[in-house]
Amino acid sequence: MSLLDALLLTALGTLIATLATVRTRWVGYVASLGLGLQLLVLFLLAPLGYGAPAVTSGLAWDLFGQPLVLRYDAMSWYFALITLGAGLVSSVYATGAWSDHYRAAGRSPGWLQFALALNVFTMLLLLASGDFLSLFIAWELVSWASFLLMALAAGPALKWSLRYITYATAGAMSMLAALGIVFHLTGSLNYADFMAAVDQWSVGLITLLTVLFGAGFAVKMGILPFHLWQAGAYAETPGPGMAFLGAISSRMGLYGMMLVWVQLIGLIRLIEVHIPLTFLSLRDVLMWIAAFTIILPTYTALKQNDARRLLAWHGIGQGGYMLMGILSASALGSAGGILHIFNYATNQAVLLLAVFAVVYRTGTADLNKLGGLFTRMPLTFVAMLVGIIGLAGIPPMNGFVSKWMVYRSLLSEGMPLLFVASVIGTLGTILSVYKLIHNTFLGQLRLEHEPVQEAPWSMVIPMMVLALIIFLTGFMPGIVLDWVAAVQAAVGLPVLPHTLGGVADAHGGLDMIMLVLVLFAGFGVSALLFYATGRSEPVHQLDNYAGGHFLSADVRYHYSDHFYAGLMHRIGHWYRGSFLWFESVVASLASFLAQWSATFYRLMQPALPMLAMAVIVLWMVS
Amino acid sequence: MSMVFDLQWILYTGAIGLIAIGLVGIIWSRHLFRIILSLAIAEAGANLMLVIAGYRLHGHAPIMVAGVWPEQMVDPVPQAMVLTAIVIGVGIQALALSLAIRVKEAYHSLDIDEIRAAMQADIDAQAGVTGDLSQEEPSGREVIGPTVAAEEGRS
Amino acid sequence: MIWITGLLVVVMLLAALAVIFFNNHVAAVAAASVVSLALSVLFLLLKAPDVAMTEAAVGAGLSSLILALALRRLGLTQTGAASATDEREKNR
Amino acid sequence: MRNLTSPLFAAGLAFFLLVVVAEFEPGAAPMVVGQAILQEAPETTGTANIVTAVVLGYRGIDTLGEIAILFTASLVAGLVLERRGGKRQAQAPAGNVLRISTQLLFPLMLVIGFYIILHGHLTPGGGFQGGVILAAAFFLPLLARPGIQVRHFGLAVTEGLAGSAFIVIGLIALFQGGAFLQPLFGTGSPGQLLSAGSLPILYLVLGLKVGAELAGLLAHLVYEGSET
Amino acid sequence: MNLIALVVALPLLGAFLLPVGARSVGWVGRLLGPALLLLTSLVVIVLWRDSGGVPSHIELGGFQPPLGITFYLDQLALVFALATSLLALLLWPHAAWRDARVAALMLLMVSAASGMALSGDLFNLYVFYELVSVASFGLVAAPKTGAALAATLRYVIISGMGTVMALTGIALIYTQTGTLNLAHLTLLSATTLDNTLGLTAFVLILLGIGVKAELFPVNIWVPEVYATASQRVSALLAGLISKLAIIVIIRLLVLLFPQPEALTLLLVIGALGVLLGELAAWHAKDFERMLAFSSIGQLGLVLMAFSIPGQAGLFAGLAVAMHHLIVKPALFVLAERWSGGFAGLAGAGWKSPWAAGLFILFALSLIGVPPLPGFWAKLMTLLGLLGQDNWIYWTGAGIILLATVFEANYLFRFGLGLFKAGSESRSAKVPVHDAGSLGPSLILGAVLLIATVMITPVGNWLAGVADQLADRELYVTTVLGAGRELP
Known part of the structure; x- marks a missing residue:
């Protein structure tokens, strides 16, 4: 029963306690208390933050021949600290006055607290993943938990959360593909075999794995090609939920990138991989993507008239800095x-x-x-x-x-x-x-x-x-x-x-x-x-003049x-909104294909395809 | 011997010919009644193929009659199978015809395309959905459409 | 033996083609019963008396009867040589 | 598009089947199982007509499935065609010739039908063929006097009882320790009317069932509405 | 062990007696159907407990295997026989309580379905398959609306063509091998069916039986029939009967046609089914047709899972098939009250939260969100597909991944539509689910959750079933007995 189990169990305990008290008034306090407890347990794990060796959890499953290992190392501890910090602050903020205001608006703060606690639990689980399978499972849980947090405020949030979950599922599927390829190559899903085998793999394979894993993480992180969903989805999330999401949720993508790109594949290999016909290496390409991720969203933030949208677009921009630094x-x-x-x-x-x-x-x-x-x-x-x-x-x-x-x-x-x-x-x-x-x-x-x-x-x-x-x-x-x-x-x-x-x-x-x-x-x-010389005298905010003549108090x-x-x-x-244009091209192509296949079922005379298939297959067979 | 070879060729061309004509009938004809008829033809062809599978040259009918040894007899198993297949064929034919009678009453036509169009219209109406062939509301617009992102400024 | 089988098969195939290409439905039903009759004789030649009887009784007898009754219920029993197209207008 | 492609595809399918079929050596069915049944059938089942032995004995469950299919088909046809209190089309009364000939033919066809059913295990023929003839026999009075009421309930009862009798005979074999649908009452002397144990009874029951079903089916097809 | 024949015989007996007795005996007639189903499931459970997992066979009519017909009782057959009875009992259509004939049709379907699961004879499988389809024609046409009748007629035509193709396939096999017993055929298949003729016969039977298994070219009837039939009948057809048809195909594949071309053929058909099914489902604008197209997609996925060579493929296929067996009927039962276009259902989630919660649970499991069994099934399939060194398998895996994105979108487009706020959505006209209409979904949801919690034991049991299915020698020795001289 290592400290890590204690952490995860307290997180689970908070979740259940919040669920139990979701209808009552003091759900906020229960949630904040739970998160505070988790922070305390994390401090007990503090040596991790100062270079102590990784702590592995006692609970280990063996599912279909794949061992699921949960362990915390310095990186997990660091991210866990930020997650719990953000979680605690948002939970405290959401209790008390704000929750009455939120309840008056006809929504239930209890479910918001539950969603926060669920997000924290799934993120702690993700940070504890010791092999690819538990990484993917926890990753899906995190994306669906943040989907729940986004979809809580019905109305416009539904459309944005649907858009988010489509992007997130696409990212998860590209990760699943990478997972399948790794399983095919190494025969197992744990990190040690991956790191041992990565030396013999060809340049193309490493690029493929980097891109596939990277796409999954980039969707969560809001890196450029996949950033369109983030601003709207975060802006529609109710109050403290947005603070939590903005602070840490998209950084889980960065955790994944650091885990796969830096720890497992190793940046040296990314530097060695040269993109043909250009002088850039794979790492340079990624850095330029990070650079554009800094510029474009920040200048879109400039144009926003809603403070939440402005800060949400900023979240994407700053993500670019972190990626650039790493x-x-x-x-x-x-x-x-x-x-x-x-x-x-x-x-x-x-x-x-x-x-x-x-x-x-x-x-x-x-x-x-x-x-x-x-x-x-x-x-x-x-x-x-x-x-x-x-x-x-x-x-x-x-x-x-x-x-x-x-x-x-x-x-x-x-x-x-x-x-x-x-x-x-x-x-x-x-x-x-x-x-x-x-x-x-x-x-x-x-x-x-x-x-x-x-x-x-x-x-x-x-x-x-x-x-x-x-x-x-x-x-x-x-x-x-x-x-x-x-x-x-x-x-x-x-x-x-x-x-x-x-x-x-x-x-x-x-x-x-x-x-x-x-x-x-x-x-x-x-x-x-300024103050000692007494030259200054307080002037009322509205007592000012422009262009030489005084303005009356009623003119703001x-x-x-x-x-x-x-x-x-x-x-x-x-x-020019080129990314929006690209996205609508993909959407309309998909809807055209869908309409064609629906018409295939609507108009096709039942017998013809059967005969056609029989003949084609027989021809292939003979 | 050429005689044997020709018999088998004739029988198999007959069987496969029947199946092919039946299948063409089902797809080609527009009238529902003809489709049901061609279905019967195709099944007759399949039955013939089954019986041919059990035929042995110069064989005798599988009835224990004086003077006929089991070795000379034809294979009884396919005959049992065909018995079942023929009656299945008639069962399905009767069922299809009764359905055709009621469909004619419902849609006043036996043309396969008219029936399909009327049925699709019925299903759409019952589901309260406009058929997607109508041009006024192109389908699937609202899913991830650009309008969603438009009002929050271009990026 | 060969000639009889050959003749029967040819008759059967012609009748099958007739089923599709005849405009008049009653004629088509007749062609269908010709097919099953030829088929039952063929079964006899293939030394399968049981199947021949079944095909005769069920195929030729019963199914033609059912088809005829259905024709009457569908109102397609006009015996004139009306072509398929105008017949479609009629039953519209 | 359909008129062009369907003959093309059908010709393609026919061609492939012919190519595949050409490989068989002519007219020599391997008869792997057939030969063993031919040797063994007369002793084990005691029937002269081996096909009946296969239909009711070796592949009894197939035939049970088969009559279930026919039962379902006529049930569905009844379900679809039946309409409570439908108007009865006024049909022209059949001519005298038809009426008188039906009175003559009716008993004749009954005799032929039962003959074929009862001799199923001796000569070619059996439950299916005899049942069809019985159905035609029951159908004749409908042609002769279009207006008469069809005793659907009577048909349904015979159909149900006959079908369940078939299964009950199978179950008796099962509960006597044997297998489901195992032929009972020994084999008797081959060639005799009372030989082959329970097979003739099965064929009789089957014949009655097929007869009643098809009669019901024809009745449904003839009349617009019909009381049941 | 011979009592297993009761599973086929008793419902048939009930079906024959029902139309006769129903009028006179009133409610006894109505209860006869469910009572028989309870009895048959008890029989299967008792036999399963006695057999203790060891496959055995029974000879119908007491004749030695290659001559007579045998029922082969391994774990797979027993589990599907049990599933047939239980699911039919759970989804007993409302019409069956009123009309004895519909009850008779249900009993016929159940007896034929369990026959299909158990039978070990090629032509017998065809007869039971035919009985299932005729019974399903009756159940689908039961509403007797114009659209239902037309849809059934088109379904009859395409099944008729399937019958012709299946019969030709069986004729070809019989001409080549001379026997119909699957075990005997397995022995002979190495020499006789391992050539173009064998593949042609497989293709013909695949298309013949594929009509019911909703394979790509022959599932044109699916959207019309599921949209017009009553939802519980569609649940049975989509959930149970299609799985049985696939199990029959897979048994033939494993025993008679182990050639690799057959597997790649299954993969291609499955992939096309998944692609077209999911795209059309994304395009659908009413609940039933969305479910119909999604069931086409899911069955394509089952086929792709089975197309993975070796035991891994069978295991993945069984996992996806069993998962779909639970989820799809439950969704169709939800469609009973929530039928019709999405516009009419906006905000229905507020009025019936339990139903909305169940829909979200099933949607998550269909998409494959971790702890739920749907995820494990999809993971096994993908790992299996990506484990082959063949580009077709990799494109297949890619298609599955793409289809999952569409699936997530259209399932949650509907899911979120349920919670669309706004005054008009809370009005009275939105259909409401109550405990009665949710019964079967709740039970199936509970089964899904139990499977989630006990995923390891369920997984190991499924692996055992897959091993038995993959073991051809075990099949032959059980049925024919080692060392028996064969004709």
Whole structure:
């Protein structure tokens, strides 16, 4: 009965307890308690995060001659920590005030909590998979669990969740094909045989397996060709559910990629595989896909008018950074990529919780209908501010550390074009993130939002905790870098030498503690000057003037409608929607084939095909 | 001997000819009554093939009659099988004819294509579904159609 | 023996073709009973008396009777040499 | 499209079958099982007509299946054609010649029918052939006097009882420790009317059943509606 | 062991007596059918317990095997005989309670179906197959609507052609081998049927019996018949009878035609069936026809699973067949209340949550979502297909994977449609399921869940059945007895 069994059993216990109390009022507390317990058990497993050997579970089945092994290693522990963290925060957020609001809207928060607990359980199971069969089983369970979470809010969510499940099944089927090929080649489905046999396989076979496995994981991760479902599906998920999905659910795809591409096949082989007629290797192709995944979704986020859609498109973009970092295969780059999973999870979670706090109070997430909430909801504003600073990658917050590491490794590994692409991506991030905070909090408060108060404490506390985590891991990134180093060791990547403050290497590295202290010193001096000299006097938000003459109080002068109209005027024609076009081509081809086959059954005279088949087959036979 | 070879050829051409003509009749003719008739012809052909399977040259009928030894007799087993097959054929023919009578009453026509069209229309009507041959609502649009993604901006 | 079988088979095949290509349904039923009659004689030649009797009684006798009755119920018993096409208009 | 392809495909099928069939050596059935049955049948079943031995003895369950198929066919035809209180078409009364000849023919056909059934195990013929003749016999009065009511219930009872008798005889063999449908009551002396144990009884029962079924079928076909 | 013949004889006796007795005896006549079915399932259970898994055979009429007809009782035959009785009892059509003739037709179908499962004689299999199809003509035409009658007529025509082809196939085999007993044929097949003639006979019989097994070219009748017949009859036809037809084909394949061409032929037909079935199902706009096309697709999958050479193929095929045997009838029973177009059913899930929950469970199992047995069956099939070094098998596996995506889409398009919110969907006109109409689905759902929990014992048992099915020598020695001189 190892600790891993304890973890899985507590997760199962939470699930059953939530199901039992799904109708009652205190289902939220039961779920949060359960998730907290799981987090505690995970801390008991903490040595894993610092390089201890993998823990295997006592429960092992032998199904149809295939042993199912469950084990946790440093990577699983790292992902499990983020999953449980995101799960706990979302569950706490969903209890209390928000659940009453949700119940008033006619939906049951109990089922939302159950879906959250189910997602957490299936993800912990996925992270524990010790061979291909349990990987595939857990993978299907995770996709169907997130399907349940998406489909909970009926209405538009049904259409999007159907679209998601079609993509997810296609991905799962490509994984099943890869699984079948591996079984055919090695005769068994466990990782050891795969790693032993992978040396003798031909280049074509390795590319095929990489592509097939990769397609399955890329669908979940929202990597470029398969990203169309993610924004809409996540945006329609009810409140905390979206925070959970945005933070960790698509990163399960990354876990799969790291497991198969990096640990089992090994990046060295991907680098050796050269694509004919081009100078690129397979890894370079994947990195360019990651680069485009950074750029395109981020600039689509720019155009969104709904805050949830904006952040959902961001989720896809940031996924590209993580993949780019890991694929750079250098100690610094891969550490940056893995660290970015943690950082972005916290940033995305806090931003989404802040947006839903705004929705809780104002009832809408439409950026064209908000503004000036800074005066009414200061704490939510602080949380969003910390989130966007982290997301944009500006020093005091943790986002800066991981993005710096990725950029630094791109340069030192000699990939300048990729560096340029990711910088364009960051530009897009900063623009869209600023639109988010400006249209929501800055500018002038609208008439109808006068009575708005701060979000209730049950929602503010999780946001504040997350903001604190973002700042702390930005101030002392060493905490997370220890875990990242353990993950690198577990996966077979070069381990990054690091200190509490950041990265220590020959070229001066990065020391966040020093940097943040200098920054605060600067703020301190300017704050001193500003407040001490008494020059400043508070001015009412509406007491302003434009073009030399005063504006009366009833005229709201707030630039928030179609925020980037000017920019769009210039780069608008670049949005050709080529992927949407490609998807509709595939859909209409399939529906044409379907109509033909239906007509085959409708019009065909019964006897003719029978005779035709008899003659054709006899001809073939003789 | 050529005589033996010709007999077998004649019998088999007869049997397979009957089957082929029966199958052509079923597919080619448009009138339901003719299809049922051709079905009977095809089954007659199959029965003939079964009997030929049991025929032995210069054999005797499998009836214990004085002066005939079992070695000279023809194989009785296919004859038992054909007995059953013939009666099955008539059973199915009677069934098909009674169905044809009722179908003519229901759809007032015995033309196979008209019946099929009327039946399909009935099934569609009963299911409350518009037949997909109508042009006004192309089928399968709503599944993953581009309109779904259109309103959230191009990407 | 050969000539009789050969003759019978030819008659049978012609009758079978007639079943399909005759316009008049009553004639088609007649052709069908000719086929089964020829068939029962053939069975006799193949030393299968039981089967011959069954084919005669069931094939020629009963099935022609059933077909004739069905024709009457379907209203297709006009004996004139109406062609298949106008007959379709009639029973529309 | 149909008019072109169907003869083509049928010709193709015929050609392939002929090619396959050409390989058989002419007229020499292997008779692997047939020869053994021919040797063994007279002693084990005691019938002169070996085909009857095969139909009722060796392959008894086939024949049981067969009468079940005929029973189902007439049941379904009845189910489909029957309509409560359907209007009776006013049919022209049959001419005198037909009426008188049917009165003459009716007993004759009954005798022939039962003769063929009872001698099933001795001479060619048996339950099926005799049953058809009986059915034709029952059908004649319908032709002669179109208006008369057909005692469907009577037909159904004979049909049901005859069928179940067939199975009961089989079950008796089963419950006496033998196998289902095992011929009973020994074999008697071959060639005699009362030889071959239970086979003639089976054929009698079978004949009655086939006769009643087909009569019912013909009655359904003749009348638009019919009381049952 | 001879009592097994009761499984065929008793329902037949009941069928003969029912039309006679039904009017006079009233409810006794009505209860006779289910009572007989209970009795036959008891007989099978008792015999199965006594046989203890060892196959045996009985001689009908007491004649030595190659001459007389034998019933071969191995695990496969017994399990399908039991499934026939139990499923017929579970899905006893409503019309059968009122009309004695429909009850008689059901009894005939059950006795013929168990006959098909048990019989060990080629022509006897054909006769039972013919009895099953004639009985199914009656059951399908029972509603007596214009569409039902026309659909049945087209079904009769195509079955008629199937009969002709099957008869020709049997004639060819008999001309070549001279015997009809399957064990004897197995011995002779190595020398006589291992050539083009053997394959021609197999193709003809395959097309003949394939009509009922919904194989690709001959399943034109499926959508019309399942859309017009009553849902419980369609459930029986799609769930049970099609499996029996496939089991007969597979027994012939394993015993008489072990050539590889036959297997590739099955694969090609199966693949075309899957592709066309799933695409047409995706296109269907009403519930029954969607289920009809999905059953064509599933049976194509069963055929592809059986086309894998060796014991693995039989195991995968049996797994998929048994899984479909449970899921499809349950879905058709759901269709009793939820018949008609999808538009009329929007929001029906809110009013009858149990039915919606059951539909989701069955849909997940059909698609192959892990813990459910559907996943294991599909996994075994795919691993088997991908395990062959032959590009046709790999394209077959690809087609299955593609079909699964379509399956997930159309099943959950309907599933989510059930929960489409909106005021009009909660109105009264949406059909509602109550406990009565859900009975069979609930039982079959419970069976599915039990199979999910006990997947390993069920898997091992199925592997045992597949071993017995694959073992040709075991069949021959059981039926003919070792060392007997043969004619």
